[in-house]
Amino acid sequence: MKRRKLATLLLGAIMTTSIFAGCAKNSNTPTAAADDSNKEVVVRLGCWGGNDAETKMLDDQIQAFQTKNPNIIIKKEVITGDYLQAIQSKIASKTAPDIYYLDVSLASKFMKEGIIDPIDDYIDKEDMKDFFPNLLQGYQMNGKTYGIPKDYNPLVLYYNKDMLDKAGIKPPTTWDELKTAAEKTTSGNVKGFCLENDPQRFGAFILQNGGKINDGDKPAFNTPEAAQALDFYYSFAKNKTGATFKDMGTDWAGAAFAQKKTAMIMAGGWVIPYMTQNAPDVKYGMVPLPKGKQDGNLMFTVAYVLNKDSKHKKEAMEVSKFLTGKDGLKIVAESGLAIPSRKSMADVYTAKFPERKALIDATPTATVANYGLNGSKILDALGKAGEKIQFGQVADSAAALKEAEAAAK
C-alpha cells in the first residue's frame, strides 16, 4: 500500500512537472554567460516573418554584424501571424525582445505609453542627419527620438508597359491623365486602375487634394477636399474603368497586376520581388503618383525600437545602429527589397536599380503613415467609409466621411 501511494505521488509529480517543461523560461540573460570572462551578451531581436528574400537579407545583415562584434550574439525571434497581438502579449508578460520592429503607424502609441526608451543618448546627432527627416519624424515625440527607421516604401504608380503602349498613351502625371489612361486601358475583363478600400492607398489622393487624414491624434478627414478626393477615387469604380482587387478575384493589388487584370496599381516597392517571382513576363514601369492640386504621397516605414525593460540596452543599440548604419543599409540597398532610409544610400540604390528611381523621387513629398494615438480607429473608420462609397450605401463621399468622423472619435 505504501509503495503504491509513493508511486502515485511520484507519478503525479513527474506528470505535473513534465507539463511545465514545455514552458520556455524567458528570463533574459543566462547569468552564467554574464559571468563569463568573454562577457558575451545575447541581444534578442524581434522581427516579423517575411518572404524568403527578406529573411535572407536580415540574416546577411546579422552575419555582417557578428563578424565585427563576436561578443554580442544576436538572437533573432521571428513573430508569425498578427504581429501587433503577439508583441503586446510579450510586452505585457515582460518577455519582449531587446529591440524589435515597430511600424510607424504604431509609433505614437508606443512612445506615449513609454514602452520604448528614447535613444538620444545612444545615437550620434550628426549621423541622424543622414536619414530622411520625414522618416525620422515618425519616431520622434517631444523632441526625443525613439527609433531608427531601417527602410521605407512610398507609393508609386505601377503601369503595364504593353497595355499603355497598346492604348498609345504615356504614364499619367495628373489626375486628368490618370482618368484618361484608365479609360483607354479598360477593355473586356481588364480594368484600367486597381482600387483598394484602404485609406493607406486612397489617403494619397486626399493629401494630393490638399486634405488631411489626421491632425495629431484627431481625425481631420471630414473636409470638402477629402470628399472630393474620394469622389474622384471611386469614380473609377462608377465609370467601370477601375475595380477593387477583390472584385478582380485576387488577394491584393500586386496579384491583380501580375495576372494582367489591371493596367495600373498604386503600391510600394514590395511589388517588385513579387512580380519577379510570379510574373517575370510582365513588362512594367514605375512613375511617381499623379499630381492633384499638389504632390501628396504616403510613406510606410519600420524602425528598430528599444524595449524599456531590456537588460542590455547598450549592446542592443549597437546592433540597431549597425543594422541601420551605412554598412547594414548597403546590404538592403543592394538587395533591392526595400529602400534604405539614409540619404547617402539612396544613390547606391538608384545606381543598382535605375528603373526604380520613382521610389526615391517620391520620398521628399511623402507624408509618413503615422496617424497619431488613435491611428487604428481612424484607419478603420476611413476604410469603412471607403467601403460604403464603393457599395453605394451612401449618398456621396461627404456623407460617408461625416459618419466616419463620428466613429473615429
Added chain:
Amino acid sequence: MLQAQKTAPNKSSGMKSLARREKIDGWLFIAPFMILCLIFFVGPLLVAFMLSFKEYSFLDSNTMFQAKWVWFQNYIDVLKNPTFRKALWNTTRYSVFVAPIQLVIALLLALVVNGGIKGKSFFRTVYYIPTQTSAVAVAVIFMFLFKQDGIFNKFTSLFGIQPHNFLTEPKTALPVIMSMAIWSSVGLYMVIFLAGLQDIPDSLYEAAGIDGASNWQRFRYITIPMLKPTIFLNVVVSMIGCFQVYDQAYVVSQGNGGPLDSTMTVVLYLTRTGFREFKMGQACATAFILFVIIFALTIAQKKLFGEETSM
C-alpha cells in the same frame, strides 16, 4: 481477549485509513489536471472578470492590478457600440441558421448510417473527418472555391447564373462562413446522434412494427422522444460553438469583419477591441456579456427540453 481487543480497533481504524487513503489517492490522481485547470482556465477567467471592470491595455506600464477601476462603464460602452451590436446581430443570425441546419443534416446522416447500409464504418469515418480539420485551412479552401472565378461560380455559370463574388458582397459573405461551419462540424453531431440512436432498444421498433406503425410514425413516436437527451446535448453544444465563431470570420474578412462589417462576429469584435484599439477592459467586458447570453440561452433550452432529460 487482549488479542481481540488489539485487532478490533485496528480493523475499524484500518477501514477508516483505507477510505482516507483512497480519498487522498483520488485527489492526487486529479491533481495534474486540477493544477492545469486552475492555472490556465480558472485563473485567467478571474483575472479577465476583474479586468472587465478596469481600464487597461497590454501596453500600459502599470500592472493589471494597478489599473484604474471604471466599474460598469466598460459594459455600457460595449453595449452602446454600434459595431458590437452589428456583431451580435450577425452572430445571432449565424447561430439561428447554422445550429438547426447542422443538427437536421447530422440527424439525417446518422439515421442513414445507422440504417444498416453497406460500408457503415466507411461513411461514419468520411463524415467525421471534416471535424478534425483546421478551421483556418477550411476557410482558405472555401475562399478559393467561392471567389469570382472559382469553381462554384464556374459551376453555376453552366446554368447561366451570373458569377457572384461571394466574399466581397456584404449579403453573401456571412452565408459562405455558415456553409463552412456546417460542412466542418456536421460529423461531430452525427456521431453523437449515432450513439443516441444505438441506445434505442430494438424491441420498441419491433413492437411498433407489430402494431402496424409506418416508418414515419416510428420515427416520430419512438426515435425522436428517445433521442431527446441527445438532441438537447447537441443543441446546447452547437449553440455555444456558434456564438463563439471566430476563426472563419477572421480568415474570410482578413481580420476586419468586412465587407461592411457583415462578417463581424462578437469574438472578432472582442479581439479587435482588445488588441487593435488597446481596450482590454472592454474586450473582457464583451467576453462576459457573451457568457451571460450563452448561459441564458442554455438555461432557456434546458427549460424547453425540461422534464424528460436525465441531466
